[in-house]
Amino acid sequence: MRRRGYTPESLRLFADRIGVSKADSWIDYSVLEQALRDDLDARAQRAMAVLDPLRLVLTNWVEVFGSVVHAEPCSAPAHPAHPEMGRRNFDLTHELWIEREDFMEVPPKGYHRLTPGGLARLKYGYVIRCTGCEKDADGRVTKVLAELLPDTKSGTPGADAVKVKGVITWVSASRGAAAQVRLFDRLFSEAHPDAGGRDFLSVLNPRSKQTVQAYVEPGLADVAPGTSYQFERHGYFVADRKDHAPGQPVFNRTTTLKDSWGR
Secondary structure (H helix, E strand, O other), X not given: OOOOOOOHHHHXXXXXXXXXXXOOOOOOHHHHHHXXXXXXXXXXXXXXXXXXXXXXXXXXXXXXXXXXXXXXXXXXXXXOOOHHHOEEEEEEOOEEEEEHHHEOOOOOOOOOOEOOOOEEEEOOOOEEEEEEEEEOOOOXXXXXXXXXXXXXXXXXXXXXXXXXXXXXXXXXXXXXXXXXXEEEOOOEOOOOOOHHHOOHXXXXXXXXXXXXXXXXXXXXXXXXXXXXXXXOOOEEXXXXXXXXXXXXXXXXXXXXXXXXXXX
């Protein structure tokens, strides 16, 4: 549990909430997860990470900034409720990684992220307009093309002149750090795996552990093992105590932001 990022404080909070009883009882796993979220929310610094990467190219970068190698500095609070934790700094560049789910050619009703001709804001950055995409021979999208709208940088005068509903997270393709991320989920697909004398092995969750190649903010490449973060939009993660090393980051998912199991 320690390697997964469970904290002593979260376990004590869990024990306080369930109380003590002489009778046998089932305590849903979500109670433990919520105690963990409540503890980590106040202490874990924030960071952006892309777990299912899709390349985004800003096609008017040179026109706006004068050079393809220009890096536009951006910053964000380390924790939105604790200014004493300081700020984190990262660069917006010509090419970025975004989540694959943040682009759809034919979006459903209510979709507010990138679509051809649509607008979205790069979090802590600029508003962009999607101009199209590129695909491989199998029809899979390999690259999203977009134009950056000048004078819309977050935190600058006039940034809100262009109204958008969608905000997407991103990591610089040239400045971000490649990371192995282990997505842990519940071990069983049923809340009571051995109920009614059932063989608990029959309800093992095949997706209880998935390993993905992700990209994270550059500042996370050299954090100490055991350091917990909230990856914005994704959940709480911890630098693995054994496999994480400088320049070779490895993160384990501790828990998601919300309890969505079984939905």
